[in-house]
Amino acid sequence: MKYNEEFLFIVLFLHKVVQLFRRFGVLTILAVIGLIFVGGFVRASGAGMGCPDWPKCFGMWIPPTSVDQLPVNYQAIFGAKLKGEVEFNAIKTWIEYINRLLGVLVGFFIFLTLIFSYKAYFKSNRSIFYLSLMAFVLVLFEGWLGSKVVSSELLPGLITVHMIVAVVILGILVLAILKTYFLEGFIRxxxxxxxxxxxxxxxxxxxxxxxxxxxxxxxxxxxxxxxxxxxxxxxxxxxxxxxxxxxxxxxxxxxxxxxxxxxxxxxxxxxxxxxxxxxxxxxxxxxxxxxxxxxxxxxxxxxxxxxxxxxxxxxxxxxxxxxxxxxxxxx
Known part of the structure; x- marks a missing residue:
């Protein structure tokens, strides 16, 4: 009886982990799509250099909401990277900052997805774990690439690569989630x-x-x-x-x-x-x-x-x- 209870506990635990993996996987997919949308909005609004430095924004972890919060000589400090924005624009700054925050959130979701994939599938179906690991490595690369986009002052080629990597991450996550549904018999x-x-x-x-x-x-x-x-x-x-x-x-x-x-x-x-x-x-x-x-x-x-x-x-x-x-x- 004791062994039956232990076996049942393991089965229920794995089922719960699988559910968490799927939920965070789907949540991450939606977050990546949201990140792509916000990234498009950043470009459409001309807010790509709203934060002229990285990872901070105007040298701050929480960007300013008013020019009064910046040094008097901020134009001299960041002028070379402001792309003609002589005056501080709080709206563009916060649009770009929200884009960065969402990127961090996506990274956090993918990390949790990786953890749950390890718990649920490392022993039974490692391909799902490896897909999750690949997505996590790529999201780290995507963060580094984002810093290069800023330091290059929005070099068009880098922006394109930045977007394509996001699409690749999305495809990997979709494949991982589809595999789990197939394994569980939800897809015939x-x-x-x-x-x-x-x-x-x-x-x-x-x-x-x-x-x-x-x-x-x-x-x-x-x-x-x-x-x-x-x-x-x-x-x-x-x-x-x-x-x-x-x-x-x-x-x-x-x-x-x-x-x-x-x-x-x-x-x-x-x-x-x-x-x-x-x-x-x-x-x-x-x-x-x-x-x-x-x-x-x-x-x-x-x-x-x-x-x-x-x-x-x-x-x-x-x-x-x-x-x-x-x-x-x-x-």
Whole structure:
């Protein structure tokens, strides 16, 4: 009887740890998506140098809310890094600082996810632990990269790499969580999905290219911002008009392919989990195109930029889930 009680305790403990791993994993995924959104908002608002130093902000752990809290000669101290911001701007400073705080929070969540993955899966399925470890190492690298973005005064190439690493972290976490659901039997294998899986793979590749190409447009926009000024947002698109039009065509191709994928899935697996993810992917693609149209024809408004970027990342996540669901036995 004693051994049965001990065995039951171990089973219940592992079940609890698995639940904690999933909860923190999902919470971390949402936090990373939130971090990408805030990062996009930082760029859209021109707050990238709101804190001209790192890890402190104007030499403080808690940034100032008023210029009175800064040294009289703060312009001389930080002037070389203020990117033309002669006067202290509390709003931009706190936008950038919140972005950093969220980054720290994501790191904390990933660390807890790593701990729970070790407790739950190190002995039974180490691939999940190694995925969590990889995400944790990458988030440390991402923090270091963020310091280089600041020290380089927003070098466009570094900003692009910074964003891509965040997307890679997100993909690793999604894969780790999907594996746990497969192991627990929440995801069942589907038959007759080879043609659907091929289409999903193609549209996923195009979407990755679309995201990378979008970063090139963003770098062109950054250059236009420096040359034309922040107040001439409506003129920025003209400097990258050819790239924007090609980006739009790719978006329509993705929409068409996803519509075809959704039709096939609805016809074969209407009651399955994959059906909901397929429909959700289609909805997010439509919303992404709408925000793209707003950016293209309405003067590149700041509010639409982070939504457009975040929707692109969410679409990638959903497409990745669809790819996994069409052949879960690879887990």
């Amino acid at each position: 294998e589907l038959d007759n999905t080879r043609d659907i899986r091929f289409l999903i793979f193609i549209v996923l590749l195009i979407s990755v290219g679309q995201l990378v190409f979008g970063t090139q447009i963003r770098e062109g926009i950054d250059l236009a911002q420096r040359e034309l000024g922040y107040d001439n947002r409506h003129l920025w698109v003209n400097s990258v008009l050819g790239k924007v039009n090609f980006h739009a065509v790719l978006g329509l191709v993705i929409l068409g392919l996803q519509f075809l994928i959704n039709s096939k899935i609805q016809g074969r697996f209407k009651a399955a989990l994959i059906s909901s993810y397929s429909t959700g992917t289609l909805v997010f693609i439509v919303l992404s195109i709408i925000t793209g149209v707003i950016l293209r024809f309405f003067g590149f408004p700041a509010f639409a930029q982070p939504f457009h970027l975040t929707l692109g990342v969410v679409i990638l996540c959903f497409q990745f889930v669809l790819l996994f669901l069409t052949k879960p036995q690879i887990a």
